[in-house]
Amino acid sequence: MDNKTTEMGTPKLSIIEEGTELRGALSSGFPLLVRGAVHGEVTCPALSVAPQGSVSGQVRAGLIESTGIVAGELEAEVVRLSGKVGDDTVVRARSLEVRLASDDTMVVRFGEARLEVGEAPAAPEKR
Amino acid sequence: MADLTRDDVVRLLAEGQGLARRDLRGLDLSGLMLEEADLSRSDLTGTNLAGAKLRGASLRNASLREAYLVGADLSDANLDKAELDSANLERATLVGANLTRANLEGAKLAHANLESARLTNAELDSAELTQAQLSGAQLSHASLNEAYLGGARLAGADLRGASLQGAQAEEASFQGATLDGADLTGLLARRADFSGASLQQTNLTGALLEGGRFVGADLRRAVLVEANLRAAVLRGAKIHALVATSAVLVDVELEALDTTASADGGRLVSGADALAALTGRVGAQVLPPNQRYFGRGDVLRNASLEFSEGSVVVVESHFEHCTIQLGLGTELVVGEPGLLLGCQVSGPGRLTVHGQLFEDSSSPAVRGARSLVVSQKGIVRATIEQHPKGTIFAIEPGARLSVRITKSTAEA
Numbered sequence: 001m002d003n004k005t006t007e008m009g010t011p012k013l014s015i016i017e018e019g020t021e022l023r024g025a026l027s028s029g030f031p032l033l034v035r036g037a038v039h040g041e042v043t044c045p046a047l048s049v050a051p052q053g054s055v056s057g058q059v060r061a062g063l064i065e066s067t068g069i070v071a072g073e074l075e076a077e078v079v080r081l082s083g084k085v086g087d088d089t090v091v092r093a094r095s096l097e098v099r100l101a102s103d104d105t106m107v108v109r110f111g112e113a114r115l116e117v118g119e120a121p122a123a124p125e126k127r
Numbered sequence: 128m129a130d131l132t133r134d135d136v137v138r139l140l141a142e143g144q145g146l147a148r149r150d151l152r153g154l155d156l157s158g159l160m161l162e163e164a165d166l167s168r169s170d171l172t173g174t175n176l177a178g179a180k181l182r183g184a185s186l187r188n189a190s191l192r193e194a195y196l197v198g199a200d201l202s203d204a205n206l207d208k209a210e211l212d213s214a215n216l217e218r219a220t221l222v223g224a225n226l227t228r229a230n231l232e233g234a235k236l237a238h239a240n241l242e243s244a245r246l247t248n249a250e251l252d253s254a255e256l257t258q259a260q261l262s263g264a265q266l267s268h269a270s271l272n273e274a275y276l277g278g279a280r281l282a283g284a285d286l287r288g289a290s291l292q293g294a295q296a297e298e299a300s301f302q303g304a305t306l307d308g309a310d311l312t313g314l315l316a317r318r319a320d321f322s323g324a325s326l327q328q329t330n331l332t333g334a335l336l337e338g339g340r341f342v343g344a345d346l347r348r349a350v351l352v353e354a355n356l357r358a359a360v361l362r363g364a365k366i367h368a369l370v371a372t373s374a375v376l377v378d379v380e381l382e383a384l385d386t387t388a389s390a391d392g393g394r395l396v397s398g399a400d401a402l403a404a405l406t407g408r409v410g411a412q413v414l415p416p417n418q419r420y421f422g423r424g425d426v427l428r429n430a431s432l433e434f435s436e437g438s439v440v441v442v443e444s445h446f447e448h449c450t451i452q453l454g455l456g457t458e459l460v461v462g463e464p465g466l467l468l469g470c471q472v473s474g475p476g477r478l479t480v481h482g483q484l485f486e487d488s489s490s491p492a493v494r495g496a497r498s499l500v501v502s503q504k505g506i507v508r509a510t511i512e513q514h515p516k517g518t519i520f521a522i523e524p525g526a527r528l529s530v531r532i533t534k535s536t537a538e539a
Contacts, residue, residue, distance in 0.1 A: 078524070098522040099288055099308065109517055110532045118527035121506045123485045124466060 014044070018052055032061075034068070047076075051083065064093075071111075079117075087111035094118060133159075140164065147185075157195075167205075212250075310523075312503075330502070330523075345390060350502070352463065352481070361401075365390040368439045368458050370481075371405045381405070388437060388456075421446075423464045434459070434476070443482075446470050448489070453478075453496070463504055472496065475514060480505040495537065501526040512536060 012030045016022055020036035031046035034053040042055060046063040049055050054069035064076040071086025079093040085108060096117040098108050130150045131139075136159070139146060145165035152170050157177040167187040175195045182200050187207045194214045202222045212232040221241045230250045237257040244264045251271045258278040267287040276296040284304045291309065296316040303323040314334040322342040326349050334354045343363040348370075355375040365385040381401035387393045396404050404418075418439045421427070425444035434440050436454035443462035448469040453459055453476025461467060465482035472478060473494040480499070483506045486492035492509035493499065496518055501507055503525030511518065515535040522528070 095524040096522050096526065096528065097524045098520050108520060110513070110520065112534060113532045115528045115530040115532070117522075117529075118525070121483075121485070121508045121527045121529055123487070123508065124468065124483060 016053070049083070056086065082107045084108070085110045085113050087113075089113040090116070092116045347388075347390060348458075350481075366401075366405060368460070369405065370441065370460060370462070372443065372462055374405070376402060376405060421465075423462075442467070456497070461505075467492070480507055482506070484509055486510060491533065495535065501528065 014028045014030050014032045016032070016034045016036045016038055018035040022036070022038045023040055025041040026038060028044040030044070031048065032042065032044040033048045033050065034055055035050040036053060038055045038057070040057045042057065042059045042061070044061050047055065047059060047061040047065070049066035049068040049070055051067045056071040058072055059074045061076045063078045064074055065080045067083045069084045069086060071089050073090045075092045077093065078095045079091055080097045082099065089111065091113065096115060131154070133155055136146065136151070136154065136156060140161070146169055147165045148168045150170050151174055152172045153174060155175045156179055157175045158179060160180045161184055162180050163183045164181070165185045166189055167185045168189060170190045171194050172190050172192045173194060176199050177195050177197045179199045181204050182202045184201070184204045186209050187205050188209065190210045191214050192210050192212050194211070196214055196216045196219050198218045199216070200220045201224050202220050203224060204221070205225045206229050207225050208228045209226070210230050211234050212230050213234060215235045216239050217235050218238045221239060221244050224241070224244045226244055226246045226249050228248045229246070231254050232250050233253045235255045236259050237255055238259065240260045241264050242260050242262050246264055246266045246269050249266070249269045251269055251274050254271070254274045256274055256276045256279050260280050261284050262280050262282045264281070264284045266289050267285050269289045271294050272290055272292045274291065274294045276294060276299045279296065279299045281304050282300055282302040284301070286304055286306045286309050289306070289309045291311050291314055293313045294315070296314060296319050298318045299316060300320045301324045302320055305325045306329050307325055307327045309329050311329055311331045311334055314331065316334065316336055316339060318338040319336065320340045321344045322340050323344065325345045327345055327347050329349045331354050332350055332352045334351070336359055337355055337357045339356065339359045341359060341361045341364045345365045346369050347365050347367045351369060351371040351374050353373045354371070356379050357375050358378045360380040361384060362380055362382045363385070367386055367388045367390065382397045383395045384397065384401040384404065385392050385395055386404050419434065419441070421442045421444040423443045426447065427444060427449055428447045430449045432449060433452040434454060434457045437456050438454065439458045441460045441462055442465040445466045445468065451459065451470060451472045453472065453474035455475050457474065457476035458479070459472065459476055460479045461482040461484060463481045467484045469485065469487040469489055471489050471492060471494070475495055475497045477498045478493060478496045478500070479502070481502045481504055484492060486509035490510045491512040494512040495514050496511070497514050498519035498521070499511060500521040501523065503523040506527045508529040510531045510533060512533050513535050515537050
């Protein structure tokens, strides 16, 4: 057993359960699953926001995966979004994935948001 | 080490006791009768379960890493979130098993029977599925990147939104399967059969589909850029808004291709006309009347363009400071060599960017689009004012963006 796994060998995970609301700064060395609500600063290797969960504030993580509500400043290597992205949100990531639903419906609903993804695109020269 | 012996396990089962959360690592439980047994959260790492009877057993969250399950019967077993990476399941029976979110990375599943199994969101990267039976399996949003599916049978399987990047599926059967929105980039599928399959909006960029069968397949809005379709059969396929730039289309059987948006058979094309419709390289006499193609190398400046409802517009040229009005449902596809620089695109159309879209002083560059898709090679630096009902976004990993999204200023 290493310090990242349980006795059963399954990965350790910090969970904010449904009905729990947390305000302030949260820093975790383990992946974080949010089913409740978090407002504030979040730092963790991986953040997963469940459909009933919400996170607002400053988030720094290796991976952010949301099917719930996110808002604020999200910074991660990889971001996968569905669910809802609140107003005044900034997403900075090396890679962003927003899938298209097979029935052509909206998978993610954006408010007023800014997306900075990958190497900053430089304008091409006019011909 | 395990805290029980094989005899302990047999005794506990005889006493009707469960085996949940037990440490059973490395035990030899081969051939044991474990039907309906509760093994949830148990640790079966490296355990020998060859030929074991596990029909209806609960193995939820169990660790079966590197377990030996050759020929085991796991029909209707519950393996939800089970860890099966590098497990050997060759010739195992998993009919109707629940493998939702299971980790089967690198697992050996050759000749396994997974008919009607539930594998939604399962991880099957690099799994070995030679001639596996997956007919009717639920594989939506599963990850099968670089998996080996040679000769596998996936008739009627649900692969919506699944990822099969770089997977190998020579002579596999996907007859009647649903692959809408799946990522099949770089799929190696010589002589595979996709007849009757739904491949709407499927990304087959760079796929090797030589000798493949697509009889009656629905390829509307599929991306086949640089795909190799040599000697493929596309008889009766539905190809509305299919993008096949730089695809190899030598010796392809093109008969009765349906080019209508609704796939109602209202306009069928064959032979040279069908080839033209696929490549978009010819004039209006063979392209559907509502399709427009702006070829590579052309430059259009300060133009005003209006495309009526239901049109399909493919831009592989450079448009600079143009005003583009899209009608309801109009599709504007900016191909990989295409560039929209300082242009303003407005109206309730659908915009797909494989190339580049740059805003300069005219903002927003996109106003009121119903959907915006940016593929893995797409580059967008622009303000997007959403449709009054919200814009549908799809962004593939690899896309480069500097995008400001604003709400609609129009009445909803």
